[in-house]
Amino acid sequence: MAMDDGIERQLAAGRHARAFDLVVPAYKDRVFRLAYSILKDRAAAEDAAQETFVRVWKALPGFDGRAALGTWIYAITRNTCLMELRRRRPTVSFDDPDSTEAQHAAASIATGPAEDPERDNLLRLVEALPRNQQEAVRLFYLEDRSYETVAEQLGMPLGTVKNLLHRARKRLMEVARPDEVKAA
Amino acid sequence: MNEMSLTGPCADYEHDLVELLEGSLGPERARVIRLHVESCARCRAWQAEFAAFDAGLAMALPSPALSSDFERRLQARIAALAQPANRSDVRARADREHERLVEALRRGARRHALLDGIGSAAIAICVLALARGLLEQTDTMQLLFEGPQRLVILGGIGTAVALAALAWTAVRSRLPLAG
Numbered sequence: 586m587a588m589d590d591g592i593e594r595q596l597a598a599g600r601h602a603r604a605f606d607l608v609v610p611a612y613k614d615r616v617f618r619l620a621y622s623i624l625k626d627r628a629a630a631e632d633a634a635q636e637t638f639v640r641v642w643k644a645l646p647g648f649d650g651r652a653a654l655g656t657w658i659y660a661i662t663r664n665t666c667l668m669e670l671r672r673r674r675p676t677v678s679f680d681d682p683d684s685t686e687a688q689h690a691a692a693s694i695a696t697g698p699a700e701d702p703e704r705d706n707l708l709r710l711v712e713a714l715p716r717n718q719q720e721a722v723r724l725f726y727l728e729d730r731s732y733e734t735v736a737e738q739l740g741m742p743l744g745t746v747k748n749l750l751h752r753a754r755k756r757l758m759e760v761a762r763p764d765e766v767k768a769a
Numbered sequence: 770m771n772e773m774s775l776t777g778p779c780a781d782y783e784h785d786l787v788e789l790l791e792g793s794l795g796p797e798r799a800r801v802i803r804l805h806v807e808s809c810a811r812c813r814a815w816q817a818e819f820a821a822f823d824a825g826l827a828m829a830l831p832s833p834a835l836s837s838d839f840e841r842r843l844q845a846r847i848a849a850l851a852q853p854a855n856r857s858d859v860r861a862r863a864d865r866e867h868e869r870l871v872e873a874l875r876r877g878a879r880r881h882a883l884l885d886g887i888g889s890a891a892i893a894i895c896v897l898a899l900a901r902g903l904l905e906q907t908d909t910m911q912l913l914f915e916g917p918q919r920l921v922i923l924g925g926i927g928t929a930v931a932l933a934a935l936a937w938t939a940v941r942s943r944l945p946l947a948g
Contacts, residue, residue, distance in 0.1 A: 605847075609840060609843060613835060613839060613840065614835060617833075630833070631835060631836060634839070635839070638843050639843075639846060639850065642850075643850075703825075703829075711826075711830070722830075723830060726827045726830045726832075727832060747784070751784055751787060754787075754822070754823070755783075758819065
């Protein structure tokens with residue numbers, strides 16, 4: 586990434602403040618979208634993005650360049666979001682779609698304004714997916730269907746992301762039309 | 770909806786059908802899949818169903834954006850963090866300098882005390898030795914001070930005291946006051 590080259594040149598010259606000034610505009614939207622895909626709340630995602638950049642600012646002088654800058658920033662973002670999730674509900678397991686928490690989360694969507702029942706239904710189904718599939722699905726559509734970007738942001742191999750998304754969307758298709766599936 | 774889609778696509782082509790829609794298949798594989806789709810009603814129907822579902826999902830999912838003052842708030846936060854850090858740096862530097870000066874003064878004071886002690890002890894020993902010698906020679910004192918050696922002895926004592934005083938002054942003048 587050309588922007589990363591500029592940032593890394595500043596870092597190599599020890600100009601950390603200047604490097605940070607370049608990091609924020611280059612990464613703020615992607616960091617926010619990644620945080621949103623994990624936290625599922627705009628305000629919380631923005632707070633997490635702020636916290637992420639504060640951590641980046643503090644840690645930038647120690648960035649050794651062993652990992653790509655983006656990989657490093659996204660790892661900080663994921664850690665920040667996971668800490669926020671733990672802070673909210675320490676015992677929640679989103680990986681089990683049948684768990685009480687997942688059902689509660691799904692129910693919370695159903696209680697919202699029913700302007701578009703079909704959309705609400707789809708969102709409820711997404712909410713009931715295992716957490717890693719939810720994150721991948723949200724991020725995939727936020728990032729204009731870029732498998733590579735999702736893989737980089739979630740810190741997963743490309744093939745894993747493709748499989749995750751395929752399973753998630755296939756499952757959603759099946760449950761979105763339960764009558765037809767039963768008929769089949 | 771096409772009834773054929775209810776049985777799903779051919780298992781071997783499922784992933785490729787999705788990637789074909791998304792344009793991420795290589796040209797050769799894309800050609801093979803297109804040929805298959807043309808001849809397979811199940812895959813054709815499933816692909817159409819998937820495309821509709823995918824578009825619906827993309828529309829349904831929220832696309833939030835950062836608020837316009839995100840960077841301004843971040844800069845304010847960073848500035849607030851940076852200021853105490855700078856203050857604490859200055860404070861730490863001042864503390865280190867103060868510690869260094871105090872330690873230098875302590876070292877200088879210790880040297881002064883040591884040299885003062887040695888000097889005092891030397892003078893005391895000299896005075897005692899001189900007094901003892903004079904007392905031991907009491908009987909001959911008058912003889913000595915009346916004799917021809919009187920000027921030599923007094924001159925010798927005076928010279929010794931003057932040299933000791935000069936040496937002591939020279940040593941003290943070389944001592945650093947602040948280490």
